[in-house]
Amino acid sequence: xxxxxxxxxxxxxxxxxxxxxxxxxxxxxxxxxxxxxxxxxxxxxxxxxxxxxxxxxxxxxxxxxxxxxxxxxxxxxxxxxxxxxxxxxxxxxxxxxxxxxxxxxxxxxxxxxxxxxxxxxxxxxxxxxxxxxxxxxxxxxxxxxxxxxxxxxxxxxxxxxxxxxxxxxxxxxxxxxxxxxxxxxxxxxxxxxxxxxxxxxxxxxxxxxxxxxxxxxxxxxxxxxxxxxxxxxxxxxxxxxxxxxxxxxxxxxxxxxxxxxxxxxxxxxxxxxxxxxxxxxxxxxxxxxxxxxxxxxxxxxxxxxxxxxxxxxxxxxxxxxxxxxxxxxxxxxxxxxxxxxxxxxxxxxxxxxxxxxxxxxxxxxxxxxxxxxxxxxxxxxxxxxxxxxxxxxxxxxxxxxxxxxxxxxxxxxxxxxxxxxxxxxxxxxxxxxxxxxxxxxxxxxxxxxxxxxxxxxxxxxxxxxxxxxxxxxxxxxxxxxxxxxxxxxxxxxxxxxxxxxxxx
Amino acid sequence: xxxxxxxxxxxxxxxxxxxxxxxxxxxxxxxxxxxxxxxxxxxxxxxxxxxxxxxxxxxxxxxxxxxxxxxxxxxxxxxxxxxxxxxxxxxxxxxxxxxxxxxxxxxxxxxxxxxxxxxxxxxxxxxxxxxxxxxxxxxxxxxxxxxxxxxxxxxxxxxxxxxxxxxxxxxxxxxxxxxxxxxxxxxxxxxxxxxxxxxxxxxxxxxxxxxxxxxxxxxxxxxxxxxxxxxxxxxxxxxxxxxxxxxxxxxxxxxxxxxxxxxxxxxxxxxxxxxxxxxxxxxxxxxxxxxxxxxxxxxxxxxxxxxxxxxxxxxxxxxxxxxxxxxxxxxxxxxxxxxxxxxxxxxxxxxxxxxxxxxxxxxxxxxxxxxxxxxxxxxxxxxxxxxxxxxxxxxxxxxxxxxxxxxxxxxxxxxxxxxxxxxxxxxxxxxx
Numbered sequence: 001x002x003x004x005x006x007x008x009x010x011x012x013x014x015x016x017x018x019x020x021x022x023x024x025x026x027x028x029x030x031x032x033x034x035x036x037x038x039x040x041x042x043x044x045x046x047x048x049x050x051x052x053x054x055x056x057x058x059x060x061x062x063x064x065x066x067x068x069x070x071x072x073x074x075x076x077x078x079x080x081x082x083x084x085x086x087x088x089x090x091x092x093x094x095x096x097x098x099x100x101x102x103x104x105x106x107x108x109x110x111x112x113x114x115x116x117x118x119x120x121x122x123x124x125x126x127x128x129x130x131x132x133x134x135x136x137x138x139x140x141x142x143x144x145x146x147x148x149x150x151x152x153x154x155x156x157x158x159x160x161x162x163x164x165x166x167x168x169x170x171x172x173x174x175x176x177x178x179x180x181x182x183x184x185x186x187x188x189x190x191x192x193x194x195x196x197x198x199x200x201x202x203x204x205x206x207x208x209x210x211x212x213x214x215x216x217x218x219x220x221x222x223x224x225x226x227x228x229x230x231x232x233x234x235x236x237x238x239x240x241x242x243x244x245x246x247x248x249x250x251x252x253x254x255x256x257x258x259x260x261x262x263x264x265x266x267x268x269x270x271x272x273x274x275x276x277x278x279x280x281x282x283x284x285x286x287x288x289x290x291x292x293x294x295x296x297x298x299x300x301x302x303x304x305x306x307x308x309x310x311x312x313x314x315x316x317x318x319x320x321x322x323x324x325x326x327x328x329x330x331x332x333x334x335x336x337x338x339x340x341x342x343x344x345x346x347x348x349x350x351x352x353x354x355x356x357x358x359x360x361x362x363x364x365x366x367x368x369x370x371x372x373x374x375x376x377x378x379x380x381x382x383x384x385x386x387x388x389x390x391x392x393x394x395x396x397x398x399x400x401x402x403x404x405x406x407x408x409x410x411x412x413x414x415x416x417x418x419x420x421x422x423x424x425x426x427x428x429x430x431x432x433x434x435x436x437x438x439x440x441x442x443x444x445x446x447x448x449x450x451x452x453x454x455x456x457x458x459x460x461x462x463x464x465x466x467x468x469x470x471x472x473x474x475x476x477x478x479x480x481x482x483x484x485x486x487x488x489x490x491x492x493x494x495x496x497x498x499x500x501x502x503x504x
Numbered sequence: 505x506x507x508x509x510x511x512x513x514x515x516x517x518x519x520x521x522x523x524x525x526x527x528x529x530x531x532x533x534x535x536x537x538x539x540x541x542x543x544x545x546x547x548x549x550x551x552x553x554x555x556x557x558x559x560x561x562x563x564x565x566x567x568x569x570x571x572x573x574x575x576x577x578x579x580x581x582x583x584x585x586x587x588x589x590x591x592x593x594x595x596x597x598x599x600x601x602x603x604x605x606x607x608x609x610x611x612x613x614x615x616x617x618x619x620x621x622x623x624x625x626x627x628x629x630x631x632x633x634x635x636x637x638x639x640x641x642x643x644x645x646x647x648x649x650x651x652x653x654x655x656x657x658x659x660x661x662x663x664x665x666x667x668x669x670x671x672x673x674x675x676x677x678x679x680x681x682x683x684x685x686x687x688x689x690x691x692x693x694x695x696x697x698x699x700x701x702x703x704x705x706x707x708x709x710x711x712x713x714x715x716x717x718x719x720x721x722x723x724x725x726x727x728x729x730x731x732x733x734x735x736x737x738x739x740x741x742x743x744x745x746x747x748x749x750x751x752x753x754x755x756x757x758x759x760x761x762x763x764x765x766x767x768x769x770x771x772x773x774x775x776x777x778x779x780x781x782x783x784x785x786x787x788x789x790x791x792x793x794x795x796x797x798x799x800x801x802x803x804x805x806x807x808x809x810x811x812x813x814x815x816x817x818x819x820x821x822x823x824x825x826x827x828x829x830x831x832x833x834x835x836x837x838x839x840x841x842x843x844x845x846x847x848x849x850x851x852x853x854x855x856x857x858x859x860x861x862x863x864x865x866x867x868x869x870x871x872x873x874x875x876x877x878x879x880x881x882x883x884x885x886x887x888x889x890x891x892x893x894x895x896x897x898x899x900x901x902x903x904x905x906x907x908x909x910x911x912x913x914x915x916x917x918x919x920x921x922x923x924x925x926x927x928x929x930x931x932x933x934x935x936x
Contacts (some may be wrong), residue, residue: 071816087812089805090927100805109797340630
């Protein structure tokens with residue numbers, strides 16, 4: 001299918017999310033749409049998939065101007081979308097999910113599951129998308145769920161596939177497998193729109209690269225362009241892609257976790273006997289695909305989740321069963337993975353959020369009364385020091401951009417003297433400039449001789465920050481390696497292979 | 505460095521927190537010990553009671569089963585031991601599935617032990633025989649009403665809308681049904697009226713929770729309170745001054761030739777009012793529609809993951825409207841069925857059956873078949889809470905009437921097995 005967008009414009013109030021976007025996807029082409037969060041990629045895809053209607057511009061399918069007013073229209077036009085957050089019903093089988101909305105039926109409106117299963121088998125053979133039609137979605141690994149999404153789109157006769165940040169939740173091996181599938185789809189004549197902000201992947205797979213910034217197309221590039229050229233185009237200025245660290249000089253043991261067992265919300269064992277040690281002046285990076293127990297481990301460390309068994313000691317002191325407040329008092333700083341849920345109170349001001357971890361302490365309060373002058377003074381100082389872009393210290397935190405919200409948290413946690421820093425997905429959803437900044441702050445903290453545990457599902461981040469790298473899989477540590485280890489080896493650990501010999 | 509080893513296959517760590525299962529096992533064991541020592545060993549060695557199975561109206565029974573006399577002591581000792589054995593099995597093996605079924609079994613055994621003990625002779629009871637068939641027939645009206653309510657709940661909650669208003673739909677159906685049946689002397693018209701008024705209340709619930717995304721629980725509770733008040737007012741203004749509108753006729757039983765003469769099963773299943781047969785058919789129809797048809801797949805998708813449903817062109821709001829109105833109609837029909845079994849409409853006489861039906865829905869894990877099983881257990885215990893008075897049991901019937909709620913609290917608290925409602929149950933849907 002040949003898809004052409006002409007002058008697509010979409011406004012939300014005074015904000016122009018898409019400004020005169022024009023691009024063409026040829027049949028059999030893998031077209032990459034590269035841009036930072038907030039560049040307008042998602043808006044554009046929602047316009048294309050009928051979830052938003054454009055204010056201006058045309059969509060041409062095989063040369064014919066077409067109106068797409070809902071996702072049903074999009075599917076009938078041959079457009080299939082693999083959403084970043086899968087649109088699969090977790091308790092349904094693969095077959096039920098694939099047929100949903102397009103069910104083949106027999107008498108009495110019954111669904112003809114045999115026909116559907118046949119169809120799935122045929123597609124999975126044709127495009128090498130191995131999947132069991134009877135499996136229940138929630139029991140499948142994320143990579144397989146994504147295959148189901150692709151099969152779903154193909155079963156609706158999609159000729160153009162939109163893949164929205166498809167690699168965000170995959171292991172390196174799953175990413176390779178996905179790229180294979182993309183190539184085989186393209187060679188079968190399907191067009192692919194591949195949305196991402198990851199430069200390596202774009203270079204590996206794209207035929208054509210279109211770069212979006214602030215809602216506009218700022219250029220196109222060949223896959224032969226260097227990563228730093230692409231990054232410069234995407235961000236609009238030159239960026240450093242590596243973090244500079246002082247030499248690794250580990251000191252005394254700071255944090256010691258032994259045989260930790262923690263349950264998740266469903267009462268299942270999420271952390272299954274984890275033992276880790278972090279030294280002074282060291283960043284221990286915890287890698288792993290999301291959902292392998294990292295969240296629960298961190299929550300247990302900061303007192304947000306009860307520990308079933310095992311011990312945690314900080315400078316030899318037992319901190320296993322602390323409440324969150326006691327954990328703060330013990331000097332544990334925490335950058336949570338979901339800043340909106342656990343990091344900030346969005347409706348409160350920047351100034352108040354900057355003292356959330358020490359509201360009862362001098363100088364911010366005394367004898368049960370807040371000292372607002374000290375709170376303001378603190379806010380003014382930190383806003384300047386950490387370069388938080390806000391209209392005022394009294395502005396609600398919700399009015400800040402994601403990057404600046406994260407800076408509020410980083411400022412709050414790192415501006416007091418810490419014994420230990422726990423940071424979980426510290427740069428998720430941030431633009432390249434903010435990532436640079438947050439990384440710099442974490443490394444500064446380490447260079448001052450402090451211990452940190454950084455959890456990330458981004459391999460680049462893990463490799464950039466970690467002095468040692470622990471990999472977590474299904475609640476256990478599948479290996480601890482040093483950062484010179486190849487991406488492939490770490491990828492294998494992330495997929496559950498174990499190390500025969502631990503060399504570190 | 506060598507990293508290669510066999511990758512692990514499983515996805516989630518299969519270790520389940522065993523503490524809850526143990527709590528259940530201990531509870532079951534306590535029930536067993538109680539049965540063993542109070543009902544069993546607590547009864548004199550010579551006490552006996554008998555079970556009878558023939559319907560009260562003996563003329564209609566072609567085959568007589570006679571009665572089964574038994575020693576209360578040994579029967580209840582055995583029942584107690586069986587319960588303890590089940591408890592031990594749960595404690596030791598910690599089965600991942602079927603804990604709830606075992607718990608239901610324990611509840612049933614306990615009720616049997618309670619009955620045989622209550623009727624023991626020599627003892628305070630007037631009669632020493634327990635007529636199983638008449639208990640089943642007697643409780644069938646309650647069970648029927650609960651099933652209508654639970655099916656209504658299944659329809660609504662599977663599509664993601666909580667229908668707390670079932671009690672209100674019962675009231676509306678019973679009130680209007682009584683008026684129509686009294687004036688036309690025709691229960692079919694009454695049923696139509698019940699479907700209409702229940703559907704209308706459903707529509708109001710749907711309108712506020714879907715259009716204005718109000719809290720569904722609050723809208724539901726408001727509706728129940730409002731209908732309670734309205735029915736009091738109208739009873740005072742209309743039914744009391746004009747008794748012809750509320751003559752309290754009871755729907756006649758329609759015996760199915762042949763089948764109705766089967767011992768036990770016949771009187772319970774095949775000599776019932778038309779409403780009972782409609783209820784049985786409805787259970788099958790709802791099950792079939794939900795789990796076999798395209799419509800049902802859409803409903804369940806909307807209740808589990810509305811955005812996914814919308815992404816393939818399913819109109820989430822429309823599916824919910826349809827289901828809430830249909831579910832309301834079913835509950836309205838249940839109200840008429842209640843009236844047709846109890847007679848004359850009275851203020852407050854649905855006495856919270858709508859909430860017991862919701863409890864049955866949860867106990868039955870949002871499945872029609874499971875809900876029916878729960879309705880039978882709950883219906884029996886509601887009926888027995890009245891019936892036990894005739895045995896002069898020194899325990900208040902009100903305490904036994906608490907039984908369904910106690911079980912439900914245990915279920916909802918996750919004590920017995922893990923219940924999982926439809927993921928989007930009660931969540932307002934907003935297109936983005």
